[in-house]
Amino acid sequence: MATYKKRGYKPKAIKEKDETIEGLEQDSTTAEVFNTLDEGANKAEDWVAGNQKGIFILIGVAAVIMLGYLGYKKFVAEPSAQEAMNEMYSAQKSFDEAVNGVNKDSLYTLALNGVGGKLGLTDIVDQYGSTPAGNLANYYAGMAYLNLKDYTNAVKYLGDFSTDNAALGPIAKGGMGDAFVQLNQLPEAFEYYEKAIAASTNDYTTPMYLLKAANVAQSIGKTDKALQYYKRIKAEFSTSDQAKNIDAFIGRAEASN
Structure with missing residues (x-):
């Protein structure tokens, strides 16, 4: 898991400059770097937003592959894996709506904390962390925190996510x-x-x-x-x-x- 230092401030936003x-x-040099990183971050957000359906398909495929490795007997022995996937549905729906919606912050918060009696992403990590769904919840939670500008928690959850998937x-x-x-x-x-x-x-x-x-x-x-x-x-x-x-x-x- 990645480590981080506590900071009392965040770098100020850098205004866009002429690219000549x-x-x-x-x-x-530092100002140039942060300007370019901000531009790159915007392009990354545009690409992720524009390809969100494809990303969700990849996430689903990754989940199926990981669950496939468990095998039918493991599902019988460990029903928590299936329970975790069921709990993921509501949290993933809120995350998807946040990506494509208007009230992004509140929707990302719902994805993290849960809604309608369903577990949020952080609870899924806590209760089903050893399952494939719990692993995927780390990814979703990390990206949600990144969008909410909670960078410490973004590092924490993304650092706990493990995958060989070429996109994720x-x-x-x-x-x-x-x-x-x-x-x-x-x-x-x-x-x-x-x-x-x-x-x-x-x-x-x-x-x-x-x-x-x-x-x-x-x-x-x-x-x-x-x-x-x-x-x-x-x-x-x-x-x-x-x-x-x-x-x-x-x-x-x-x-x-």
């Missing part, structure tokens, strides 16, 4: 990286962005977390790593949104190397 090289050079794995690790950025713990953020990169190679999450990892690396003095990741975006993901101004980032990293 001149604009990048006018600000401090990088999103969970990258979510932890985003939370650590907001907690102003950049070395930890860099570590989890790298884990998100390593979890799966695809055209969606890989360039997104490569850019985030590179910008954090630039900020904490890992210029060689930053340059490596910028160049990988240019070489392997040239049609991605993250590649649009990649030459400017490469030039900045080379200048400070």
